[in-house]
Amino acid sequence: MQIKPEKIELSCPEAEIYQRLLRLDNSDIxxxxxxxxxxxxxIASSGSGRRVFAFEVDEAAHQANLQITDLPNVTFDLAGAESIPLADASVDVVLMFKSLHHVPRELMKPAMHEIHRVLKPGGQLYVSEPIFAGDFNEILRLFHDEQQVREAAFNTLHQAVETGLFELVEETFFNSPMRFDDFADFDNKVINATHSEHRLDEALYQQVKARFAAHQGEDGAHFEMPIRVDLLRRPA
Known part of the structure; x- marks a missing residue:
């Protein structure tokens, strides 16, 4: 199901959501x-006994992560959700923060089966996905319309529950605060994100810049992104 953004009353950093829903101490994540x-x-620096396997498909981001030296309980690797290089039933929790809709549509279903494979019976899958609404989305869709891929992600989760691959534990809807220092910050983090290739001609670039400027204040540009979290469980 979806929910209208105006019906979402909770606004908080996502950390408050996953800290409430998940028990991550003494877990393989x-x-x-x-x-x-x-x-x-x-996640890695909070709590205790947490071993984290962090996977990324973007080569530039992965190479940057390999330079991190102060997270000894994290293993970084280059891999997609459809091919996780871990043993069967070897992890307690799988996390996907706004990443399922970036999985190619033809690989979303295989990714659900791969996640099921690596989770222990009773293990949990936490998936947060942006709802296609809100002021930030209205700017993003000018050059990167994600409506179809986000719908595909939601449908994939729904099918995984309907077929019995996973059980639905809880759904949570909240608004995630976002802030950019200025348009240059937005340009760097969103338009020039290394995980996507955005090509904007000058006219479109100026249109995006003008739309962003309407949200710029003395302390930066603030948005609230409506998010849906699905907490699923591999049947025991």
């Missing part, structure tokens, strides 16, 4: 699509 390893760092 997989993060698929770790990006710049910002959430990886929070």
């Amino acid at each position: 997989v993060e698929l699509g770790c990006g710049r390893a910002e959430i990886t760092r929070d």
Whole structure:
């Protein structure tokens, strides 16, 4: 199911959501699509007894992550969700933070089966995905319309539950605060993100810049991204 953004009353950093839903201490944890390893760092450096396997498909991000030396309990590797280089039933938790819709559509279903394979019986899959709505989305869709891939991601999760591959534990909807210093910050982090190739002509670039400027204040540009979290469990 979806939910209208105006119906979402909870606004908080995502850390508050996964810390409430998951017990990560003394666990083997997989993060698929770790990006710049910002959430990886929070998970690995909080609590105790956490061993994290952080996978990324973007070569540039992966090479940057390999330079990290202060997270001894994290193993970084280059791999996609459809091919996880770990043994069967070897991990307690799999995390996907806004990464399922980046999996090619033809690989989303195989990815669900691969996640099922590496999870222990009773192990949990945490998936957060942006809802196709909100001011930030209206800027993003000018040059990168994700409506179809986000719908495909939601449908993939729904099918995984309907077929019995996973059990639905809980759904949570919240608004995730986002902030950019200025348009240059947005340009660097979003338009020039290494995981995507965005080609904007000058007219479109100026249109995006003008739309962004409407949200710029003295302390930066603030947005709230509506997010859906599905907490699933591999049947015991």
